[in-house]
Amino acid sequence: MSRPVYLDYAATTPVDPRVAAAMAQCLTAEGDFGNPASASHEYGEAAAARVAKARAQVAAAVGAEPQDVVWTSGATEANNLAIFGVAEYYREQGRHIVTARTEHKAVLDPCRELERRGWRVTYLVPDAGGILRPEQIAAALQPDTVLVSIMHVNNEIGVIQDIAALGAICAAHGAWLHVDAAQSVGKCAVAFAEFGVDLMSLSAHKVYGPKGVGALLLSGRGRAEKVHLRALQFGGGQERGMRAGTVATHQVVGMGLAFEMAAPAAPEESQRIAGLREQLWQGLAGLGGVFRNGDPRHSVPHVLNVSFADVEGESLLAAIRGQLAVSTGSACTSALQEPSYVLRALGRDDQLSESSLRFGLGRFSSETDIETAVAVVGGAVTRLRRVGGR
Amino acid sequence: MNYNALTQRYFDAAPTAGVLEGTDVHRGASGHRAQGTWVQFDLRIDAGIIRSARFLCFGCPHTIAVSAWVAEQGVGTALRAALRAASRAALPESVLDLSRRFAVPVEKRGRLLIIEDAWIAALRCAAAQTAH
Numbered sequence: 001m002s003r004p005v006y007l008d009y010a011a012t013t014p015v016d017p018r019v020a021a022a023m024a025q026c027l028t029a030e031g032d033f034g035n036p037a038s039a040s041h042e043y044g045e046a047a048a049a050r051v052a053k054a055r056a057q058v059a060a061a062v063g064a065e066p067q068d069v070v071w072t073s074g075a076t077e078a079n080n081l082a083i084f085g086v087a088e089y090y091r092e093q094g095r096h097i098v099t100a101r102t103e104h105k106a107v108l109d110p111c112r113e114l115e116r117r118g119w120r121v122t123y124l125v126p127d128a129g130g131i132l133r134p135e136q137i138a139a140a141l142q143p144d145t146v147l148v149s150i151m152h153v154n155n156e157i158g159v160i161q162d163i164a165a166l167g168a169i170c171a172a173h174g175a176w177l178h179v180d181a182a183q184s185v186g187k188c189a190v191a192f193a194e195f196g197v198d199l200m201s202l203s204a205h206k207v208y209g210p211k212g213v214g215a216l217l218l219s220g221r222g223r224a225e226k227v228h229l230r231a232l233q234f235g236g237g238q239e240r241g242m243r244a245g246t247v248a249t250h251q252v253v254g255m256g257l258a259f260e261m262a263a264p265a266a267p268e269e270s271q272r273i274a275g276l277r278e279q280l281w282q283g284l285a286g287l288g289g290v291f292r293n294g295d296p297r298h299s300v301p302h303v304l305n306v307s308f309a310d311v312e313g314e315s316l317l318a319a320i321r322g323q324l325a326v327s328t329g330s331a332c333t334s335a336l337q338e339p340s341y342v343l344r345a346l347g348r349d350d351q352l353s354e355s356s357l358r359f360g361l362g363r364f365s366s367e368t369d370i371e372t373a374v375a376v377v378g379g380a381v382t383r384l385r386r387v388g389g390r
Numbered sequence: 391m392n393y394n395a396l397t398q399r400y401f402d403a404a405p406t407a408g409v410l411e412g413t414d415v416h417r418g419a420s421g422h423r424a425q426g427t428w429v430q431f432d433l434r435i436d437a438g439i440i441r442s443a444r445f446l447c448f449g450c451p452h453t454i455a456v457s458a459w460v461a462e463q464g465v466g467t468a469l470r471a472a473l474r475a476a477s478r479a480a481l482p483e484s485v486l487d488l489s490r491r492f493a494v495p496v497e498k499r500g501r502l503l504i505i506e507d508a509w510i511a512a513l514r515c516a517a518a519q520t521a522h
Contacts, residue, residue, distance in 0.1 A: 312426065314391065314450040318401060336497050337450075351424065387407045387454060388423075389430065389446035 004325045005369045005376075009206075009362030010155060010183060010303050011327055016208040016261065019254045023210060026050060026250035036247050037238060047249045054256025058215055061259035062181070062202065063191035068217045070239045071252050075182035076106040078201035078216035079149075081243065082178045083110040085229030086147045086199070087119060090176075094144030095119040098137065098175070100151075101345040102126055107149050107180055128347050129295025130159040138169050145175045152190070153183040156329045156342040156358055157294030158303025160188055167196025176227050182206055182214070186262030187270075187300040192217050198227045202259075204251070208363065209258030213251035218242070273361050274301035276370050280359060281306070283374030287381050291352060293343055304359045305329065305343075308381050310390040313337055313354035319380035324373055327358045393451055394493040400455035406462050408444040410434050416519055418511025421504040423448045429457050429508040433464075435516045440467045445508075452494045453501045459492075460509060469520070472513050480510045 015023075025031040026047065036051045038044025055066040072078045087097065099111055101123045111121045122140045126132045137148060148170050153160050163179055170177040177196070182203040184190045192200050200217040204210055218227055235244040281304055284290050289309035308316060314337045317328055329340030339353030348356075359373065393401065410432040419430040427449040434442045443461040447454045463482035464472075472480055481488065485502045488494070494502060 310423075310448070312449055315401070315454060318391070318393065318451045349424075350426075354426075383404075387404050387446065388428075388448035389409070390448075 004321075004323050005372045006325045007359045007361060007365065007369060007373055008325045008327050009365070010158070010358060010360030012205045012211065013208045013362055014364075015205075015210055015254065016258060018261070019209055019258050022257050023250040023254040026253050032249065034249075036249055037236070050249055050253050051247055054252040057256035057260040058202065059217075061185060061190070061262065062200070062217065063193050063195075064200075064217050064219070065193075068192065068219050070216045070218060070242050071247055072201075072214045072216055072243055073212055074205070074214040075104075075180060075201045075203035076214075078203075078214050079104070079106040079178075079180055080110050081216050081229065081232055082199040082201060083107065083114070083147065083149060084232055085242070086176055086178070086227065087114050088230035089228045090146040094142075094146040096122070096142050096145045098122045098124065098140045098145055098148045100124045100126060100132055102130060102154055102156075102342045103149065103151055104155055104180060104182070107151070111149070125345055126159075127295075129298070130154055130157050130293075130342075130346055131295055131298055132161055132166075134162065134165040134169055137166050138173075141169070141173045141175060145173065147176050147178060149178040149180070151180040151183075153181070153187060153300050153303075154294065154342065155183050156303075156340065157305045157346075158183075158299040159294045160184075160298050160300060163195045163197060164191075170198075171196055183300070183303075185259060187302050193219065204255035204258055207258050207262040210251055210254040213248065213255045215255070216243075269363075270301055273365070276361055276365055276367065277301050277304050277359075279367065280304055280361075280370045280373060283370070284377060287378055289385075291348075293346065293348065293356060302361045304361070305356055306359075307343065307348060307352035307356040309352065309355075310388055311355045311381055311384045312351075312388070313339075313356070315384050316355055316357070316377075316380060319384060320376050323376045326373075327360070329353070329356050329358060391451075393455075396459075397452055397455040397492045397494075400458045400492075401451040404454060404458045406444050406458050407446065409446065410442060410444050416512055416516035418508050418513065418515050420507035420511060421449075426450075427453055427501050427504050429453065429505050431457075431461060431508050431512040433512045433516055435469055435520060438469050438520070440464055440469065440472070449501060449504075450498065452492055452498055453505065456488055456492055456494070456502060457505050457508075459488075460505060464509070469513065469516055473517055480513060481506050 032046040034043030034047040036047040059066045176198045178199040180201045186207045203214040291307045293305040343353035421428040430446040432444045445457040445461040447457045
């Protein structure tokens with residue numbers, strides 16, 4: 001039996017075989033399996049050299065310096081470390097944070113937790129296309145705002161925020177700017193230093209690297225002081241005391257190589273993906289009652305999010321299951337599906353927010369995949385509308 | 391969400407989906423699309439017996455599957471007997487038994503009541519029109 005067509009690259013990607021091979025060299029007795037913190041012998045030195053190379057590869061891919069990189073278990077941990085770390089370190093300077101309603105839960109949930117602990121959080125609402133205006137950020141800043149956390153590329157709708165503009169506003173105000181860039185690398189230009197970002201979260205598995213590894217970039221260059229964090233875990237002092245625990249050599253080596261191969265994304269590959277996305281959109285739009293979510297003028301080519309009128313979301317997913325692997329923005333809490341909070345924030349009603357599909361295109365996506373997707377979704381939507389009397 | 395084999399079969403095939411036409415067809419509906427679930431039944435009654443039934447449904451796979459099954463199983467039922475049972479269990483099987491048969495999660499059982507309401511509405515429509 002053939003496997004479903006995979007169009008969920010925004011959720012995760014397969015590990016590139018070259019990345020897997022490099023990782024395997026750090027695992028067994030013949031390879032560089034040493035503890036990179038063991039400076040007293042050559043096993044540790046070899047592993048440390050691998051880690052240093054990976055640090056340089058990640059930094060180079062995103063316009064940062066190697067010393068900016070703090071390894072984490074992924075973007076979620078990086079987001080938690082950035083938000084809790086900054087909030088706790090600067091708690092005497094201020095307890096106000098600015099973020100957006102369309103952020104990933106890995107940002108929103110830490111913010112909610114800080115609210116429970118006494119911080120104030122302003123949740124900005126983007127326009128109907130998902131874009132935040134820099135003036136919104138400026139207007140939200142208060143004298144005691146210590147942190148602004150805005151994602152670069154939205155994981156659900158793919159829109160790109162103007163991070164450089166936000167960086168300038170935050171720097172002028174004195175608030176630290178954290179950017180969740182888990183979806184950015186390999187899809188659009190990422191320039192940590194040039195953007196004026198102070199903290200940036202990264203993930204390996206979105207760019208053909210392994211799951212379970214990511215990084216938090218820390219800088220504050222150009223400011224009177226570097227950004228500081230209060231660590232969330234202790235025991236060993238690794239990563240300059242900001243993230244204790246033995247560095248997983250094979251994981252960071254995989255991330256380093258994946259980032260090196262991902263950036264900069266070749267223009268012809270971006271054009272190919274953009275062409276496939278347009279082919280997909282045109283095919284789906286022909287069904288009628290199909291709505292594109294997110295401003296296509298300001299989005300990465302790899303993501304297409306659409307809502308279907310007169311179709312119930314769970315039934316749509318069930319009807320395409322087994323043939324197509326895509327995501328829905330709606331969340332399953334217990335057995336019930338809830339509308340996507342991101343699409344609700346954009347002003348979509350509950351039905352359209354629940355009946356959305358996110359197509360994530362990637363390196364191995366082909367025209368045949370798109371033709372299959374259009375046929376499968378088209379058939380399901382037509383059938384469900386007929387069953388529903390529309 | 392995983393579905394049992396019966397739910398998957400009736401959701402995929404929806405064998406009784408559609409509408410019936412004619413003066414001997416009686417219609418009942420319940421629920422709201424905007425609230426996520428809407429069900430309609432058409433019943434063709436002849437000599438006091440449900441001769442055929444069709445359904446339309448905007449809802450989750452469980453709701454579609456159960457609606458399809460009810461429309462299929464309800465054929466052959468005497469209208470008067472079904473109406474007498476309406477206060478207790480108008481459907482070919484009770485809501486509780488249906489929820490077991492189709493492995494409907496507890497959180498979704500309210501949707502089976504919408505199916506029951508639509509079925510009862512169709513029965514009552516038939517009873518009212520055939521009484522004249």
